[in-house]
Amino acid sequence: MNAHIDIKHLLPAWEQFRTTTNIAPIRDEAHYARMSAMLDALLDETQGDENHPAMDLVEIVGDLIEDYEAAHHPLPETTGVQALKFLMEQHGLKQSELAEIGSQGVVSEILTGKRELNIRQVRALSQRFGVSATTFV
Template identity: 35%
Template sequence: MNCTTPTVDPAAILQAWMPFKELVGVTSIKTEEDYARVADLVNVLLDAIRDDETHPLSDVLHYLTVQMEAYEAEHVDIPEVEPKAVLRFLMEQHGLKQTDLTDCAPQSHISAILAGKRGISKEAAKKFAKRFNVNPDLFF
């Protein structure tokens, strides 16, 4: 199979890139201020794009989130947190009590999870993840 890449004039890329860079302000994250600016922009794009993966700005969102991930990998230490602590945190952030999560697991199970007497099952983790719109891996 013969794959050919079309020849692109670097001057044409520069002509498109400079207005984009001026508008966005940050195209690679080097400082905390850059990171904060990109995070704000990502939030604006998320609000505009919503769940539309075909939105024309989806590629820009992807590009910026990759930049954020690269910066985080190098500069941000994320401590290991026990799943019960994650659940407790999410409950506090959403103002929820154990009884508010009975659609995810029985209240007695939630109590045992928070007390450290029981782990979070895969099924419950999926339900918590859906409820809080997070990755289920947070609960393992």
């Protein structure tokens, strides 16, 4: 297999691609906003079809956005209880509606920090909300 890369042909193609698409490492908020809009449009186009020809582009743009966000918009560290409270709020749930982790009293003790989530409860919450179990650990 020939690993030779013809830079003389690559650079003009890259420059045309970069100029046409604006896809490049994100350096400021305006470019971040454009790349986020592009990712939304690409996701609408691909409709989750892993075989869509634009899926590689989705991955590249997503990686550029992720890199920028990690450097400029880091997420604060959250506890499992904070994550649970957030998910309950987002889903409009009351303590009594989390029967898979225990009675309303058990849920209350977990939310106030008087009781820790056990592995069974973590698995149940992970499955219910469709998030990684590490969200609650």
